[in-house]
Amino acid sequence: MKNSDVKGFLVGIVLAAHNSQTTLPRAVDSVLNQTYQNWQLVIVDDGSRDSTGVIAEKLASEDERIRMIKMSNGGPANARNAGVAELDASWFICIDADDEFEPQLLATLIATVGENPGYGLYSSNGMRIYDDGREIPVFQRDLPCEITLSCIIPENQIMAAATLINRTDFLEASGFRGRHGEDYDTWLRMLGAGVRAYGIPDTLYRYHQDSATRLSRDKLKCINANIASLKSLSRNLPEAADDSVSIRCAIRRLSKARLFIRLSTLLGVFFGESKAESIVENLKALARIIKRGVRKHGQYPPD
Numbered sequence: 552m553k554n555s556d557v558k559g560f561l562v563g564i565v566l567a568a569h570n571s572q573t574t575l576p577r578a579v580d581s582v583l584n585q586t587y588q589n590w591q592l593v594i595v596d597d598g599s600r601d602s603t604g605v606i607a608e609k610l611a612s613e614d615e616r617i618r619m620i621k622m623s624n625g626g627p628a629n630a631r632n633a634g635v636a637e638l639d640a641s642w643f644i645c646i647d648a649d650d651e652f653e654p655q656l657l658a659t660l661i662a663t664v665g666e667n668p669g670y671g672l673y674s675s676n677g678m679r680i681y682d683d684g685r686e687i688p689v690f691q692r693d694l695p696c697e698i699t700l701s702c703i704i705p706e707n708q709i710m711a712a713a714t715l716i717n718r719t720d721f722l723e724a725s726g727f728r729g730r731h732g733e734d735y736d737t738w739l740r741m742l743g744a745g746v747r748a749y750g751i752p753d754t755l756y757r758y759h760q761d762s763a764t765r766l767s768r769d770k771l772k773c774i775n776a777n778i779a780s781l782k783s784l785s786r787n788l789p790e791a792a793d794d795s796v797s798i799r800c801a802i803r804r805l806s807k808a809r810l811f812i813r814l815s816t817l818l819g820v821f822f823g824e825s826k827a828e829s830i831v832e833n834l835k836a837l838a839r840i841i842k843r844g845v846r847k848h849g850q851y852p853p854d
Contacts, residue, residue, distance in 0.1 A: 598624025
């Protein structure tokens with residue numbers, strides 16, 4: 552895309568909502584308040600049992616750029632895919648129903664497309680906002696740079712939201728899949744197929760999260776999903792590819808994390824959650840000491 556094409560750039564926005572009556576208006580307000588106004592928004596009511604659908608219908612009636620569709624509950628991946636299918640735009644971005652865009656998000660990402668053509672994904676930094684007032688950066692990068700497959704194999708560096716996505720590249724990669732880790736899985740497939748990603752240092756997305764720690768079973772599901780995605784990527788790469796070693800290391804690290812979560816859950820039954828976490832952290836520290844000692848003698852493979 553050339554700079555001259557940016558002025559008429561239509562961007563699609565997909566908002567998947569499930570039982571989000573409290574936060575949906577805030578999320579939509581952050582879209583309405585964008586400094587760049589050439590957008591279309593599809594709100595997908597993913598089988599909500601509260602007033603989410605009623606609120607979405609009202610919002611759609613108030614602005615012709617907003618439309619709403621309903622579907623039975625199928626999870627975020629299916630809801631987002633359904634929203635993408637309704638778009639007219641060739642580029643789109645997702646927003647969660649309990650999050651917010653910064654006012655300049657669309658303008659900044661669209662300008663980046665014009666200034667740095669040739670990529671299928673353009674991603675910004677984000678800020679995690681806790682209900683106790685804490686703010687913690689998400690995927691922070693200091694300088695604009697290409698995000699390669701080698702960069703994201705050890706750890707995801709592209710947010711599901713805050714990322715402008717080329718619709719054709721996305722559909723060729725078969726869209727989002729699964730109920731856990733669907734964003735990481737999609738990026739692996741897209742970059743593994745040759746799509747390029749570009750990251751900018753601007754913090755443009757506000758990710759709201761409860762102070763409570765995510766349940767261990769949800770963490771395990773995400774880890775299992777990420778391991779499955781990495782194994783799938785490995786099967787589709789040449790055996791001698793440089794990324795093969797990185798994939799094996801990433802799977803090994805995730806497997807260790809899974810082991811410690813299971814151990815923490817088991818210990819929690821006997822000692823309580825707080826004590827169990829303390830025991831596991833001490834075990835991790837001991838494992839690192841042993842690992843350094845073994846590696847010093849050349850008997851432990853590098854991460």
